[in-house]
Amino acid sequence: xxxxxxxxxxxxxxxxxxxxxxxxxxxxxxxxxxxxxxxxxxxxxxxxxxxxxxxxxxxxxxxxxxxxxxxxxxxxxxxxxxxxxxxxxxxxxxxxxxxxxxxxxxxxxxxxxxxxxxxxxxxxxxxxxxxxxxxxxxxxxxxxxxxxxxxxxxxxxxxxxxxxxxxxxxxxxxxxxxxxxxxxxxxxxxxxxxxxxxxxxxxxxxxxxxxxxxxxxxxxxxxxxxxxxxxxxxxxxxxxxxxxxxxxxxxxxxxxxxxxxxxxxxxxxxxxxxxxxxxxxxxxxxxxxxxxxxxxxxxxxxxxxxxxxxxxxxxxxxxxxxxxxxxxxxxxxxxxxxxxxxxxxxxxxxxxxxxxxxxxxxxxxxxxxxxxxxxxxxxxxxxxxxxxxxxxxxxxxxxxxxxxxxxxxxxxxxxxxxxxxxxxxxxxxxxxxxxxxxxxxxxxxxxxxxxxxxxxxxxxxxxxxxxxxxxxxxxxxxxxxxxxxxxxxxxxxxxx
Numbered sequence: 001x002x003x004x005x006x007x008x009x010x011x012x013x014x015x016x017x018x019x020x021x022x023x024x025x026x027x028x029x030x031x032x033x034x035x036x037x038x039x040x041x042x043x044x045x046x047x048x049x050x051x052x053x054x055x056x057x058x059x060x061x062x063x064x065x066x067x068x069x070x071x072x073x074x075x076x077x078x079x080x081x082x083x084x085x086x087x088x089x090x091x092x093x094x095x096x097x098x099x100x101x102x103x104x105x106x107x108x109x110x111x112x113x114x115x116x117x118x119x120x121x122x123x124x125x126x127x128x129x130x131x132x133x134x135x136x137x138x139x140x141x142x143x144x145x146x147x148x149x150x151x152x153x154x155x156x157x158x159x160x161x162x163x164x165x166x167x168x169x170x171x172x173x174x175x176x177x178x179x180x181x182x183x184x185x186x187x188x189x190x191x192x193x194x195x196x197x198x199x200x201x202x203x204x205x206x207x208x209x210x211x212x213x214x215x216x217x218x219x220x221x222x223x224x225x226x227x228x229x230x231x232x233x234x235x236x237x238x239x240x241x242x243x244x245x246x247x248x249x250x251x252x253x254x255x256x257x258x259x260x261x262x263x264x265x266x267x268x269x270x271x272x273x274x275x276x277x278x279x280x281x282x283x284x285x286x287x288x289x290x291x292x293x294x295x296x297x298x299x300x301x302x303x304x305x306x307x308x309x310x311x312x313x314x315x316x317x318x319x320x321x322x323x324x325x326x327x328x329x330x331x332x333x334x335x336x337x338x339x340x341x342x343x344x345x346x347x348x349x350x351x352x353x354x355x356x357x358x359x360x361x362x363x364x365x366x367x368x369x370x371x372x373x374x375x376x377x378x379x380x381x382x383x384x385x386x387x388x389x390x391x392x393x394x395x396x397x398x399x400x401x402x403x404x405x406x407x408x409x410x411x412x413x414x415x416x417x418x419x420x421x422x423x424x425x426x427x428x429x430x431x432x433x434x435x436x437x438x439x440x441x442x443x444x445x446x447x448x449x450x451x452x453x454x455x456x457x458x459x460x461x462x463x464x465x466x467x468x469x470x471x472x473x474x475x476x477x478x479x480x481x482x483x484x485x486x487x488x489x490x491x492x493x494x495x496x
Contacts, residue, residue: 005033012041035063040072048076052085067104074107083115106134113142133159137166144173164198172204180208181448184217197224199236206239212441212448215247222256232260238267245274265296273305281313300332307341311348319345333363340369347377352386368397379411387411 004027011020017038024030024038035058042051055073058065065073070093077086090108093100105124112121125131125139136159143152156162156170167190174183187205190197197205202221209218222240225232232240237260244253257263257271268291275284288306291298298306303326310319323342326332334342339362346355355374359366371393378387391408412420441450449458458464 001027001029001031001034004029005031005037008034008037012037012044015045017041017045017047030063032063032066032069036066036068036072039069043072043075043079046079048079051076065098067099067101070098071104071107074104074111078107078111078114081115083112083117086111086115087120102128102130102132102135106132106138109135109138109142113138113145116145118142118146133161133163133166137169140166140169140173144169144176147177149173149177149179162193162195164195164201167195168198168200168204171201171208175204175207175211178211180211180214181450183208184212184214184448196228199230199233202230203236203239206236206243210239210243210246213247214448215244215249218243218247234260234262234264234267237263238270241267241270241274245270245277250274250278250280265291265299265302268296269299269302269305272302273308276305276309276312279312281309281315284309285315285318298330298332300335300338303330303332304337304341307338307345311341311345314345314349316345316349316351336364336367336370339364339366340373343370344373344377347374348380350381352377352381352383356386366393368394371397375407379407384411 004023007023008020008027011017011023020038020041024034027034035054039051039054039058042048042054051072055065055069058069070089073089074086077083077089086108093104093108098104105128109121109124112118112124121139121142125135128135136155140152140156143149143155152170152173156166159166167186171183171186171190174180174186184205187197187201187208190201202225205221206218209215209221218240221243224230225236225240230236237256240256241253244250244256253271253274257267260267268287272284272287272291275281275287284305288298288302291302303322306322307319310316310322319342323334323338326334326338339358342358343355346352346358352374355377359370359374362370371390375387375390375394378384378390388408388411391404391411394404395408409425412418439450439452441448451458455461
């Protein structure tokens, strides 16, 4: 038995689960160690259903589970995100008096967090006499998943010691919440604390750079990866491609793509989307064809990049072809974003009737993005009747979106329908809808600055407005004349 268990453990650790199962099945005598080795092997390889099936078979043979068994089973529930099953096993642990060790408590917390039940995870965490780094990190992940950043940061700051894992959890949480500026600030604090980042840290920071357009910081991270010889795996390489593409450097994105030692469908999808984003429609379609030729199967996101490329390139026939192929060749059902791409493609080409018919024939209820694509196409081509229908649908979906009112009023103004434009603005006032101020960001020497309309929060705002005055004087554009006279009369601080 000792030799058999040793062989099973060795094969499981080597990823040879099929061989491990064969040795297990051929063993004339099996003990709890045999079962636990194979169950946890399935869990580590993502075979949650197989692990639970093996556990059921173990019970049928009358073998009683211990804490190690239950760690594997509870982790299987976490992988499946099956809250009901997880609760059943938690009850089994309590009813049978199994020792709630720290690893088992952590596994239960992780299961509840991944199943979206933070309250149960919190109860286990509060009852723990000793909380480890893993315990605190699990709760930080749970808080950030629900957008409770303050609670996550408080727990993070209270941790007596922190390795790279909780740092990755808090940085990743801020990135998921679109608080990328704060995420990069945390990254700098992590470096000041002497914690070496790993591939997971780099992926989160690159995502933050993508959201902010912070190219300088992204380039620094790329240099850091090369200098410290971090493994350019598929996830990290794909994040680099995405960062360079969204920060405006498609050449570097392509360079990273071709330098990657291995690529999966996500990597191909990323470069196709990057090329589409930069208007390289034909290149995007060429990469898509190559992806299919090498035997990789495109998914819904891949087709989103392909259809976006067709839309940006005005490739109507190609767009129709690929939209049809989604269902006919790859058995993928078009989602709302695919329909919005097609409506945008047809609308830009002036095929407004076909675009509207597509909206009416959709298998799913059109959302604001779909109606918005049709509305903008109508404005572009001056079809105010259809544009009005689309705008009214938009207002039904989101009556508090100030942008829709403004755009509809502007459309009426373009058609010299001033009475209708006035009614829209009156409706906006009556409903208490206020126009949300625009926000812009700019990166200077690795630091990202954000500005809104009439913003004077920056310590050098007077200089900034002074530079704007100089640029305006040099531009010679007629539309700036009024703004200049206001500036000279009332001073830079009154610029709107």
